[in-house]
Amino acid sequence: MTASTTTSDVPAATAPGDPLLQISNLSVEASTSAGTVRLVDGLDFEMRRGEVRAIVGESGSGKSTVCLAILRLLAENARISSGTITFDGERIDDAREPALRQMRGRKIGIVFQDPLSALDPVRRIGPQLGEARRVHGLGSRGQVAGWVRETLGSLGFSNPARSARSFPNMLSGGMRQRVCVGIAFSAEPKLVIADEPTTALDVSLQGRLLRLLLARREASGTAVLLVSHDVAVVRAVADRVTVMFGGMALEEGPAADVFAAPGSPYTAALLASVPTMSPERRRARMSTIPVATVAPSPSGCPFAGRCRREVDACRQAPPPTVWLAPAHHVRCFNPERQP
Amino acid sequence: MNLAADDAILTADAIGKTFGRGTRANVAVQPTNVSFRRGRSIGIAGESGSGKSTLLRLLLGLEAPTAGAVRFEGMPIASLTRAEHRRYRATVQAVFQDPGGSLDPRLHIWQLITEPAWATGGLTRRSRRELAARLLHEVDLPERFADRLPHQLSGGERQRVAIARAVSSSPQLVLLDEPVTSLDVSVRGAIINLLADRGAELTYAVVSHDLTVIAHLTDELLIMYQGFVVERGPTDAILDAPRHPYSQALVAAVHDPLHDTGYDSDVPAGAGACPFINRCPFAMEQCVVMPDPVGQIHQVRCHLYSPDDGEDTTRGAPPLGSSDPIASTVNVTGAHQ
Ligand SMILES: Nc1ncnc2c1ncn2[C@@H]1O[C@H](COP(=O)(O)OP(=O)(O)OP(=O)(O)O)[C@@H](O)[C@H]1O
Ligand SMILES: Nc1ncnc2c1ncn2[C@@H]1O[C@H](COP(=O)(O)OP(=O)(O)OP(=O)(O)O)[C@@H](O)[C@H]1O
Ligand code: SF4
Ligand SMILES: [Mg+2]
Ligand SMILES: [Mg+2]
Numbered sequence: 001m002t003a004s005t006t007t008s009d010v011p012a013a014t015a016p017g018d019p020l021l022q023i024s025n026l027s028v029e030a031s032t033s034a035g036t037v038r039l040v041d042g043l044d045f046e047m048r049r050g051e052v053r054a055i056v057g058e059s060g061s062g063k064s065t066v067c068l069a070i071l072r073l074l075a076e077n078a079r080i081s082s083g084t085i086t087f088d089g090e091r092i093d094d095a096r097e098p099a100l101r102q103m104r105g106r107k108i109g110i111v112f113q114d115p116l117s118a119l120d121p122v123r124r125i126g127p128q129l130g131e132a133r134r135v136h137g138l139g140s141r142g143q144v145a146g147w148v149r150e151t152l153g154s155l156g157f158s159n160p161a162r163s164a165r166s167f168p169n170m171l172s173g174g175m176r177q178r179v180c181v182g183i184a185f186s187a188e189p190k191l192v193i194a195d196e197p198t199t200a201l202d203v204s205l206q207g208r209l210l211r212l213l214l215a216r217r218e219a220s221g222t223a224v225l226l227v228s229h230d231v232a233v234v235r236a237v238a239d240r241v242t243v244m245f246g247g248m249a250l251e252e253g254p255a256a257d258v259f260a261a262p263g264s265p266y267t268a269a270l271l272a273s274v275p276t277m278s279p280e281r282r283r284a285r286m287s288t289i290p291v292a293t294v295a296p297s298p299s300g301c302p303f304a305g306r307c308r309r310e311v312d313a314c315r316q317a318p319p320p321t322v323w324l325a326p327a328h329h330v331r332c333f334n335p336e337r338q339p
Numbered sequence: 340m341n342l343a344a345d346d347a348i349l350t351a352d353a354i355g356k357t358f359g360r361g362t363r364a365n366v367a368v369q370p371t372n373v374s375f376r377r378g379r380s381i382g383i384a385g386e387s388g389s390g391k392s393t394l395l396r397l398l399l400g401l402e403a404p405t406a407g408a409v410r411f412e413g414m415p416i417a418s419l420t421r422a423e424h425r426r427y428r429a430t431v432q433a434v435f436q437d438p439g440g441s442l443d444p445r446l447h448i449w450q451l452i453t454e455p456a457w458a459t460g461g462l463t464r465r466s467r468r469e470l471a472a473r474l475l476h477e478v479d480l481p482e483r484f485a486d487r488l489p490h491q492l493s494g495g496e497r498q499r500v501a502i503a504r505a506v507s508s509s510p511q512l513v514l515l516d517e518p519v520t521s522l523d524v525s526v527r528g529a530i531i532n533l534l535a536d537r538g539a540e541l542t543y544a545v546v547s548h549d550l551t552v553i554a555h556l557t558d559e560l561l562i563m564y565q566g567f568v569v570e571r572g573p574t575d576a577i578l579d580a581p582r583h584p585y586s587q588a589l590v591a592a593v594h595d596p597l598h599d600t601g602y603d604s605d606v607p608a609g610a611g612a613c614p615f616i617n618r619c620p621f622a623m624e625q626c627v628v629m630p631d632p633v634g635q636i637h638q639v640r641c642h643l644y645s646p647d648d649g650e651d652t653t654r655g656a657p658p659l660g661s662s663d664p665i666a667s668t669v670n671v672t673g674a675h676q
Binding site for chain 1: 358363365384385386387388389391392393436437479483486487490491492493494495496499516517520521522523524525526527528529531532535548550551554555565575578579588589592593
């Protein structure tokens with residue numbers, strides 16, 4: 001589904017239906033005391049308006065790095081070493097800081113992975129939540145204050161007035177996380193990048209937040225790039241999914257297809273590790289993907305050494321792209337299934 | 340292990356915490372008893388803002404209770420001598436909800452991860468580096484991370500550093516506040532297995548919204564809602580047959596993240612009422628007064644249960660017939676499709 005956007009602020013080059021975000025061949029490197037390390041390796045994907053794309057993958061596989069690269073907020077020692085990022089018809093991988101400041105918050109809302117440290121500790125919640133609306137002229141002072149209370153209510157705060165007056169350290173972890181989600185959507189951006197936005201929420205609030213996110217997409221066509229380790233969450237809300245491992249997107253396709261019939265051995269192993277709550281499994285050891293006995297070779301597939309479908313080629317060259325369906329591909333020498 | 344009941348590491352008698360006063364008072368934790376006995380790990384689940392982190396902070400002495408006292412070796416922690424306090428610090432370790440923020444950004448990972456062990460003494464610089472390497476290995480992190488700073492690690496990598504750090508000095512009780520939230524299922528499984536393996540020497544308090552984590556690591560479970568412990572009992576009994584309507588919703592939603600409990604309400608409960616009253620599909624007239632706990636081993640605070648119900652923990656659904664929307668979706672045994 002492609003949501004409509006008001007035509008006035010859509011550049012001529014981007015008629016509805018054109019991609020909102022286009023990432024091609026993106027690589028990110030960082031210099032460390034032990035030399036240069038590659039954090040993201042040749043990533044490609046596109047997002048359309050109103051689309052929900054999830055990135056799932058191993059801890060440390062580069063998910064947050066992708067988000068920070070799009071926002072151009074990489075750490076000092078890290079940089080985009082190749083590739084392009086186009087957002088809303090404009091290249092942003094080489095954009096300058098003033099243009100980027102315009103973009104962050106206003107056009108792209110952000111929920112950082114560490115929501116607890118993302119808020120200003122010495123300012124009250126209400127003004128922080130309403131700031132982007134005030135700065136961008138989305139309503140008078142009074143209207144913004146009303147919007148703040150309403151938003152806190154819809155985010156499940158039982159006492160919005162009290163919470164608006166609170167300082168961040170007076171709120172619980174999940175409350176702060178919800179405030180961050182509210183801030184990300186506050187300026188009615190075209191894209192929200194949300195890095196693990198529901199980690200601190202119990203299931204009932206999590207459901208509420210996800211339903212809210214989908215409602216925003218319906219109402220104003222906001223696209224969402226959702227990083228989540230929670231397979232159930234991704235399955236429930238994402239249109240498309242990118243599966244990352246060791247800096248590489250090993251699988252990319254419609255969420256329903258990827259979860260129903262994974263093509264990458266890593267995706268299959270990940271899904272097989274999802275725990276169940278059945279009483280007989282409760283005390284049993286949790287399933288994991290066995291760790292590598294031999295380190296993967298830097299030029300081969302990052303999953304080699306842990307993969308049960310590994311073949312000799314896997315250590316010699318980067319895995320080739322194999323299309324399983326017109327919009328579903330894996331990078332693998334020996335995929336779980338053939339086209 | 341079969342240990343005497345008085346073998347408590349830490350006990351809390353009717354501890355409570357109220358922030359602010361007068362009309363602005365916010366009761367974060369209603370007076371509650373908790374006792375940690377060796378080998379009996381306790382899980383705490385509940386909604387966001389219900390007081391879980393505050394309860395852990397009270398146990399750690401980071402927050403002073405406004406009611407009751409936390410006792411270590413029988414002494415209130417506020418009145419421990421220096422030596423006793425040092426022993427308490429060595430006995431109780433914690434992993435905070437915000438692992439990024441709780442690691443000193445200027446220290447290297449090898450320093451951070453060995454800090455508690457270093458503080459208890461007996462380590463040379465060389466053995467400290469070796470310990471760091473071993474700890475990193477235990478949580479599946481490469482040794483080369485030792486010389487990095489916290490911001491050069493991913494969220495889940497920092498979380499693992501915090502866990503390794505907490506168990507490094509061989510404490511007896513480890514308080515874990517949402518310890519595995521940033522980990523993918525496979526790494527999470529590895530960490531839970533590691534913690535479970537140490538479960539013979541270590542006792543845990545685990546706050547988690549992920550009930551599979553609680554199911555794996557804990558023997559007893561507290562379910563909190565707006566400061567109240569609304570249900571407590573053996574973990575398995577609660578997960579198999581949750582009794583409080585909030586617990587039932589929590590368990591039901593495990594396999595369905597969009598699960599609409601259908602009764603979201605932002606209207607705060609009146610003073611003295613059951614805090615769940617405006618979201619509860621079973622709310623009755625009596626519910627304007629918070630009931631006392633019913634039951635001994637498996638306790639619930641809800642008017643649907645009366646003291647004469649006995650300890651029948653297998654009876655999960657409230658007396659409402661099979662068309663009840665919550666009871667019919669409770670499906671803890673359903674495997675992932
Ligand atoms: N500034 C940096 N310098 C060097 N290495 C870094 C830097 N930032 C991140 N890394 C490394 O890059 C890898 C990818 O990190 P990233 O934060 O993108 O992972 P992630 O997929 O978001 O993981 P998680 O799920 O644990 O948050 C990690 O192994 C991390 O240690
Ligand atoms: N320093 C403080 N000053 C005032 N109120 C506070 C303070 N710390 C916590 N609170 C309040 O106490 C209540 C309980 O907070 P707590 O952090 O214990 O919740 P929690 O159960 O850990 O929630 P979460 O799952 O979201 O982390 C909340 O209403 C919160 O606003
Ligand atoms: S390329 Fe080889 S090692 Fe990598 S996932 Fe495919 S089969 Fe496994
Ligand atoms: Mg991350
Ligand atoms: Mg908390």
